[in-house]
Amino acid sequence: DDDMPSVHLATKICNKETNDIITAQQLFQICQQRETFGPASFIGLKRPGDNGFELSHPTNPTTSMNALLFDMDESRNQGDASLVGAEVDFFCLSGEACMHDMDRTAKQLKEQTKGEEILGAVMFSCSGRGPSAYGMIPEKMSDATRFGNVFKDVPCLGFYAGGEIGPQALAGKENVFQRGRAAMQGFTAVFALFIVPVVDRIHFDLDDRPERVNKFVSEKFGTSAEAQPMEST
Numbered sequence: 001d002d003d004m005p006s007v008h009l010a011t012k013i014c015n016k017e018t019n020d021i022i023t024a025q026q027l028f029q030i031c032q033q034r035e036t037f038g039p040a041s042f043i044g045l046k047r048p049g050d051n052g053f054e055l056s057h058p059t060n061p062t063t064s065m066n067a068l069l070f071d072m073d074e075s076r077n078q079g080d081a082s083l084v085g086a087e088v089d090f091f092c093l094s095g096e097a098c099m100h101d102m103d104r105t106a107k108q109l110k111e112q113t114k115g116e117e118i119l120g121a122v123m124f125s126c127s128g129r130g131p132s133a134y135g136m137i138p139e140k141m142s143d144a145t146r147f148g149n150v151f152k153d154v155p156c157l158g159f160y161a162g163g164e165i166g167p168q169a170l171a172g173k174e175n176v177f178q179r180g181r182a183a184m185q186g187f188t189a190v191f192a193l194f195i196v197p198v199v200d201r202i203h204f205d206l207d208d209r210p211e212r213v214n215k216f217v218s219e220k221f222g223t224s225a226e227a228q229p230m231e232s233t
Contacts, residue, residue: 042090046088121192122156163185167180169185
């Protein structure tokens with residue numbers, strides 16, 4: 001059926017640490033032995049060239065068939081593309097893991113904006129992440145607090161929502177600046193920075209020929225900059 005999403009069944013995985021070829025069941029066993037924040041809640045898939053892992057819930061066939069079953073996201077028209085060379089990992093959703101990820105993301109953002117003049121920030125966080133400390137994250141205003149710990153002199157305002165619109169949330173992302181593929185998501189925190197643009201004070205385009213000016217005004221306002229003659233009666 002052309003309307004159905006592409007499904008991939010991965011039966012063999014290469015362990016990058018040992019270069020051994022293992023089964024899905026063996027991969028589960030390895031991950032269970034290395035639990036840091038709790039049992040795995042999501043399977044992450046990272047294609048070659050991707051910025052991070054796309055997360056999905058483990059499906060029943062994953063364990064019963066001793067294979068990893070991926071129901072692919074069709075938004076990038078990559079559903080039929082081979083998964084050879086893609087990376088697979090497991091992720092846990094817990095309060096401790098969320099705080100650790102927020103610290104990591106804020107530090108990455110600080111490093112990637114080094115030397116920039118930041119005027120302020122806005123935050124849109126899920127109401128499941130705060131503001132109280134009685135939910136999954138045992139810290140009051142956790143996202144805003146951890147952002148402020150890194151960006152100490154940057155004013156930040158925002159609110160908690162029942163769904164956040166932003167680029168697709170990726171785990172283990174290398175570049176925290178993301179654009180496109182916006183979607184309504186849950187249990188995410190979306191930050192935006194107001195950064196002063198860098199002005200090139202050495203090179204100027206001073207070509208003010210009439211045709212250039214007229215072209216600019218026409219594209220900007222949909223009118224011509226040329227003077228129109230007036231008719232008298």
